[in-house]
Amino acid sequence: MNNPINRVLLPKTFLPLLDGELVLSTGENKFLEERRVIEPFKRGLTVAVTLEGRMSCRIDDRSPIEVEAPSVSFIVSTSAHRREQVFTPGQTFRYALVHLSIPITQAYTGISFDDLLARATRRSGGHAPAFLTTGADAVIRAIASQIMVCPIQGMARDLFLLGKGLELVACAIESCLPANELSEFASGASASGIERVTAARDILLQRYAEPLVVAQLASMVGLNAKALGLGFRRAFGTSIPEFLQEYRLQIAYTLLAAGEAGVAETAYRVGYTPAYFSTLFRSRFGLSPRELR
Template identity: 30%
Template sequence: MTIALSSQTCDDLFEETLEQMRYLDPEDEADVIIPFPAELGRGLTRLIDLREEVWLAMDYHEPLAKLAFSCEEFHQPDFLRVGFHLSGIHHSPSVTVCPGEYSLAGSGASHKGVYVTTEGAVREIAFSISIEEMRSFFGQLPAGLQPLIGSPDQLSFIRGYRTTPAMQIALQQMWQCPYHGVMKQRYLETKIWELLLLSVEPLLEESSAPEKLPSKLKSEQVDCIHAARKILLQRLENPPSIAELARLVGLNDRALKEGFRACFGTTTFNYLHHYRLEQAQQMLLAGDLKIEVVMQRVGFTSRSYFAKAFRNKFGMNPGDYARRYRQIL
């Protein structure tokens, strides 16, 4: 089932929820909770205006069904938006962001088309920083970040990347911020700048790297490789072999292996391994499943191997992690 909405209808529904807005921090009137529209599901968004040109949003919602809303072209304000997907999958005309990934979106014209949020719980931490604030922070905006600045007639830059362990730690600390008032504002703003520096690293590395030979991948091959990734993520419990996966998407084994590494920077095995662990992380945080069930749902058969892999990625055993970080918005 899919709920289809126009962007105007979506805006109207969310505007109506503003009447139910409430203040979360008695020491900060710029820290508010806004409910998710009841017509679409349930959940909350916490919005914090840290200062005039720095916004933070912490979102958790469970839509009634897959949401699809059409978007007409419009000019994005001169802000950089960084959105970290902790759970849920978001499809847009230009990028698909899965759990354990984040998106970078700059200013310019929006990408016209249909935006889709999949069924199930969606958990995201996002922040917006004005381009002027970034210039002030960096002194002079590095050349590698110039693609983030688009004119009104230029499509905005938007791209997805993998969330690193350092980012995951900072995100967990933000979600569990223990402070109030001014201390909270300073703490969260410090974390935002930390995450900003980490999130733009790929762009800075790309700009400073020696020029590479043009990719040999054709657009049709790239489509096949993205289709292969989708199949992998849909079959966590029983993933196909490389040979089967290649056959399903119409490539030979070598083309799939080389193309997957070119597109995602790793092998299909490593990509699936880390995705499984990130899915397990989200299930543990939700708190309604035992470790054995979580392990099986993401495709692990050995509890000791799962515990070791989880510990290597997140720094602690699954049970300790769930007890320490389980928290609702």
């Protein structure tokens, strides 16, 4: 694995879109000594993914909030607040951030900003602005990596980045303000059935690099293969093989974009042979793994 202090840093980007109402920002900063940055929070919704490094964030006179990679932070604010960030020395800090104004948040999420603020404030203990942070899963990390290392150039680049920025916001809302992901499934299933389908999903996430045998997975959670397949699709909107393939490819994109592994090593780490992996990767992302690497 590369030494994060010695490798070449990715260039910083700052891209205003939608007449400046949506802003994408990415970059890497090398901190050999402790660094403090004081600036106000912007009004609106901010989603920040920390891909590498750690920091603390103090809002006004509140206790500091610790942020450590891999994580996603979700900030909802209606007014300016003092923000003090302290970056840990001896590290590289790598991030991707998207900020939406209040009107754009409402227009593109379909959620009232007041409702969004109320939900976030409740989950953050009643503080304003609402600041939530949680672990970033493979999907969120992959989207952030695609924003940071954009595979599209030319006229379509801004459109691609706009789409990825909104996709990142959607995933952050789901991660930080989760609805009942099994609500529709739950209306027609027993509590035991829901738990077993969820357990199967968790096994897939933990053992994603292992060969998939649906019958074996079903046996592990106490269901037959048909019942698990039907329940999984109702709960998560996709089949078990499709779910696992997407998860593997998102992890692979993150590894390659971060320079953590070569193509062959990445393929084996996510459970594929290099040749088959390259075919799947190109089909999913529109470029070969070597182009990203």
